[in-house]
Amino acid sequence: MPPRKSNPSRSNxxxxxxxxxxxxxxxxxxxxxxxxxxxxxxxxxYDRTYLHKLETxxxxxxxxxxxxxxxxxxxxxxxxxxxxxxxxxxFQDRYKRFMELEKRATVRYEYAVxxxxxxxxxxxxxxxxxxxxxxxxxxxxxxQLAARMSRQKLLHGEGAPHFRAVLDEASLRRTxxxxxxWKRQLEHLLATAEQPKVTLQVLPFxxxxxxxxxxxxxxxxxxxxxxxxxxxxxVNGDLFEEPTDVERLKLSYDLLRDSALSPQExxxxxRQLMEDCAxxxxxxxx
Numbered sequence: 001m002p003p004r005k006s007n008p009s010r011s012n013x014x015x016x017x018x019x020x021x022x023x024x025x026x027x028x029x030x031x032x033x034x035x036x037x038x039x040x041x042x043x044x045x046y047d048r049t050y051l052h053k054l055e056t057x058x059x060x061x062x063x064x065x066x067x068x069x070x071x072x073x074x075x076x077x078x079x080x081x082x083x084x085x086x087x088x089x090x091f092q093d094r095y096k097r098f099m100e101l102e103k104r105a106t107v108r109y110e111y112a113v114x115x116x117x118x119x120x121x122x123x124x125x126x127x128x129x130x131x132x133x134x135x136x137x138x139x140x141x142x143x144q145l146a147a148r149m150s151r152q153k154l155l156h157g158e159g160a161p162h163f164r165a166v167l168d169e170a171s172l173r174r175t176x177x178x179x180x181x182w183k184r185q186l187e188h189l190l191a192t193a194e195q196p197k198v199t200l201q202v203l204p205f206x207x208x209x210x211x212x213x214x215x216x217x218x219x220x221x222x223x224x225x226x227x228x229x230x231x232x233x234x235v236n237g238d239l240f241e242e243p244t245d246v247e248r249l250k251l252s253y254d255l256l257r258d259s260a261l262s263p264q265e266x267x268x269x270x271r272q273l274m275e276d277c278a279x280x281x282x283x284x285x286x
Contacts, residue, residue, distance in 0.1 A: 027055040044065070062142070126145055166257055227246045227250070
């Protein structure tokens, strides 16, 4: 009989942080199963030292390792559910309130200034961006990467919000070091733009100066009619919920959108960039 599946939200509420709950549950399940770390390593293909770090909370892990452990313990998606709660612990406090709101949003607008939005990034692109921030911190990098990629589920499924992203041309001209990875990122943008609830636009350099230079912006429309806005620079992020502040940022976004290329023109530019990237490939030595 598989171990009883507990309520992750209840566990989180009464027993400390979600990350601590996950670590304790991993240790409890292994003890209840009578397996050693070596046994678990053989059954999941994950290193026993790594599995020990998950049980002690040193590492958070990823959806993949939690799925493997759920299969071993016969716990359906129990550990995966706990990981979804625990992943939020890797984000700074000021971002957690925003994450609560974004789960409820019915409409989401973004302006990306220097890098592509996290919800539109491939794993390769996200890794390179995060590696710059967490250089030499492999554990932190791994956890941030897994958490970022898992958030992309927001754009999929029945409850996905209507999503519009205005991409500054700079975010499309600054490529990854690996040309093949960059082509895959552009392909991903084109595929995402085909989703019925997604609209992508490019703000060209020719649009000139504007109020949001150097500042990324996300605006959320909530089911109760309220709105919230989140701005982010390289050094900090700020959440705005006061109607006056949000309306000011909405106006700034509207002015940007009016200056952007149409969705069709934007897709055309992304396709052109992908073709240009392909033409720069080194010649085949054969």
